Amino acid sequence: MNKIRKGDEIIVIAGRDKGKRGTVTQRVDAEHVIVEGINLIKKHVKPNPMRGETGGIREKAMPIHQSNVAIYNKAAGKADRVGFKTLEDGTRVRVFRSNGEEIKA
Numbered sequence: 441m442n443k444i445r446k447g448d449e450i451i452v453i454a455g456r457d458k459g460k461r462g463t464v465t466q467r468v469d470a471e472h473v474i475v476e477g478i479n480l481i482k483k484h485v486k487p488n489p490m491r492g493e494t495g496g497i498r499e500k501a502m503p504i505h506q507s508n509v510a511i512y513n514k515a516a517g518k519a520d521r522v523g524f525k526t527l528e529d530g531t532r533v534r535v536f537r538s539n540g541e542e543i544k545a
Contacts, residue, residue, distance in 0.1 A: 443522040444506050451519045454508040461512055472503035479504045
């Protein structure tokens with residue numbers, strides 16, 4: 441079970457985008473996530489008339505390692521760690537470590 445999932449609001453805790461917040465749009469593999477507006481690069485794109493694409497410089501979000509992001513706790517207003525709790529019916533849910541609240545995803 442992944443601690444950070446698609447749709448989670450996260451905050452960057454290390455790197456050049458430290459302190460920025462965003463939403464996870466995709467999990468690339470077991471260790472990397474793509475976050476909207478974070479870790480952007482400029483990509484030079486050639487025009488492709490067959491597809492009707494114009495050339496130019498585009499911004500593209502690149503993957504960031506999950507160790508450099510933390511889930512954002514709105515109640516506390518800061519980054520938090522993720523823990524797991526098993527409910528009475530046997531399902532595992534993610535909880536914030538600071539206050540034990542269940543993470544709604």
